[in-house]
Amino acid sequence: MNNQSTPAAEFVDVTKSYGTLEVLQNLSFSIAPAERVSLIGPSGSGKTTILRMLMTLEQPTSGDIRVFGKPLSSGTGPRLREQDVRAARAHIGMVFQQFNLFPHMSAIGNVMEAPMQVLGMAKDDARAMAQALLDRVGLGAKADSYPSQLSGGQQQRVAIARALAMKPQIMLLDEITSALDPELIGEVLDVVHSLASETRMAMLVVTHEMGFARDIADRVIFMEKGRIVEEGLPDQVFEDPASERTRSFLRSVRR
Amino acid sequence: MNFDLNSINVILPLLLQGLKVTVIASTGAVIVAIALGLLIAIVRRSAGRALRLAIDTVVTVVRSTPLLVQLYLLFYVLPLYGPAMSPMTTGILGLGIHYCAYLSEVFRAGIDAVPKGQWEAAIALQFNRLQTWRRLIIPQVVRIVLPQVGNYFISIYKHSSLLATITVVEILGTTLNYAGETFRYFEAFTLLGIIYFIVGFSLSRTVGYLERRLA
Ligand SMILES: Nc1ncnc2c1ncn2[C@@H]1O[C@H](COP(=O)(O)OP(=O)(O)O)[C@@H](O)[C@H]1O
Numbered sequence: 001m002n003n004q005s006t007p008a009a010e011f012v013d014v015t016k017s018y019g020t021l022e023v024l025q026n027l028s029f030s031i032a033p034a035e036r037v038s039l040i041g042p043s044g045s046g047k048t049t050i051l052r053m054l055m056t057l058e059q060p061t062s063g064d065i066r067v068f069g070k071p072l073s074s075g076t077g078p079r080l081r082e083q084d085v086r087a088a089r090a091h092i093g094m095v096f097q098q099f100n101l102f103p104h105m106s107a108i109g110n111v112m113e114a115p116m117q118v119l120g121m122a123k124d125d126a127r128a129m130a131q132a133l134l135d136r137v138g139l140g141a142k143a144d145s146y147p148s149q150l151s152g153g154q155q156q157r158v159a160i161a162r163a164l165a166m167k168p169q170i171m172l173l174d175e176i177t178s179a180l181d182p183e184l185i186g187e188v189l190d191v192v193h194s195l196a197s198e199t200r201m202a203m204l205v206v207t208h209e210m211g212f213a214r215d216i217a218d219r220v221i222f223m224e225k226g227r228i229v230e231e232g233l234p235d236q237v238f239e240d241p242a243s244e245r246t247r248s249f250l251r252s253v254r255r
Numbered sequence: 256m257n258f259d260l261n262s263i264n265v266i267l268p269l270l271l272q273g274l275k276v277t278v279i280a281s282t283g284a285v286i287v288a289i290a291l292g293l294l295i296a297i298v299r300r301s302a303g304r305a306l307r308l309a310i311d312t313v314v315t316v317v318r319s320t321p322l323l324v325q326l327y328l329l330f331y332v333l334p335l336y337g338p339a340m341s342p343m344t345t346g347i348l349g350l351g352i353h354y355c356a357y358l359s360e361v362f363r364a365g366i367d368a369v370p371k372g373q374w375e376a377a378i379a380l381q382f383n384r385l386q387t388w389r390r391l392i393i394p395q396v397v398r399i400v401l402p403q404v405g406n407y408f409i410s411i412y413k414h415s416s417l418l419a420t421i422t423v424v425e426i427l428g429t430t431l432n433y434a435g436e437t438f439r440y441f442e443a444f445t446l447l448g449i450i451y452f453i454v455g456f457s458l459s460r461t462v463g464y465l466e467r468r469l470a
């Protein structure tokens with residue numbers, strides 16, 4: 001990677017513990033602007049925790065997290081100012097495993113809400129943008145449906161449009177197809193693929209869909225027990241992993 | 256004793272006038288109870304240990320003492336040390352404070368029933384705390400607690416009859432005044448019961464309807 005450009009996101013010696021359980025140990029890695037990184041590894045290896053710390057839903061126990069060079073969280077340093085954290089966080093968007101749509105708002109209402117409330121966008125502009133985003137995820141005709149009237153795959157696509165509406169430069173996707181019936185997984189992954197080809201967002205993708213992890217990524221990171229075991233180009237990690245642990249993990253998920 | 260049908264012509268307009276006062280007092284009280292109850296539930300969530308203990312103590316005291324005693328304290332004792340308020344204002348505040356203690360618990364449970372993922376989505380979309388409460392959490396809490404709040408409104412409506420004891424001329428006060436002057440207790444209280452029932456029954460049907468619709 002180019003050392004001159006500032007990373008989009010950077011973990012420096014980050015440790016995360018819950019009580020005595022050390023979930024992430026001295027983790028350091030970075031993501032370049034527009035880079036797509038797949039995070040794979042067995043359940044409990046700390047993948048979700050990484051994404052949640054980037055979204056400031058969890059705080060590191062020690063170490064620093066930076067977004068475009070600006071501090072987002074500091075486990076040991078001085079307490080950061082709320083407005084600085086908010087400014088750093090504004091670059092980041094997230095799509096959750098459980099969608100987390102707002103049940104009292106229609107699909108288009110879900111997408112319009114943050115631009116209007118947070119960015120102060122005028123209602124007509126927000127509606128036009130939201131409609132365009134729903135069109136883009138293939139749900140233009142469902143704009144007025146409520147989440148409870150949509151299938152899981154449709155809900156997740158609304159959630160993607162909602163996250164996009166805030167124009168994040170880093171998109172976090174945490175097992176976004178794990179709560180879906182198998183026949184609905186494809187439509188969601190297709191949307192993510194087209195986003196990847198049409199935008200320059202950095203993406204950090206946690207998934208159990210190994211084909212997707214491989215296709216979407218510029219780089220794959222394999223984690224186990226809170227540590228990065230190996231990282232590299234998708235073809236290299238999937239075809240010729242350096243570590244025996246990666247090899248056995250890939251064997252177990254391919255069965 | 257015979258029921259004097261002709262007296263209905265006199266009593267009914269009087270009672271409807273009293274009913275108006277009852278409705279105003281109940282509505283005012285439920286607004287006070289909702290506002291205070293919601294405030295307590297929200298403040299309590301982010302309060303430190305000391306403030307939380309203070310809030311819980313007050314709520315417990317209010318819940319464990321009779322409404323009638325609270326009304327007397329507000330009406331006869333408070334003016335000795337503070338501002339004198341009209342009977343109506345005292346009544347609305349008294350009822351509202353009494354019921355806010357119950358509604359704060361209802362709201363607390365309602366807030367806890369909003370999934371954690373909603374708060375996390377709010378952070379991921381850069382909402383601040385106020386926006387999160389106002390646009391995301393409270394609208395969902397309202398849907399969750401509406402039937403319970405409706406039932407408490409019916410309680411408030413029935414208990415507003417206690418305001419007669421602090422000289423508010425609501426529907427019971429009107430009835431007592433009329434019956435005291437004319438000795439037509441039979442007619443007056445029969446009619447009073449019927450009106451209380453019609454309004455109370457309609458309210459509970461409305462709450463039941465809301466409950467079914469929101470389920
Ligand atoms: N809030 C929490 N309290 C205690 N332990 C947690 C908490 N969140 C996650 N963990 C633990 O942290 C470890 C890593 O979890 P997670 O990041 O969700 O892993 P993954 O996403 O790779 O499956 C697991 O052992 C999990 O049980």
Ligand SMILES: [Mg+2]
Nearest residue numbers: 047048049175
């Ligand atoms: Mg996970």
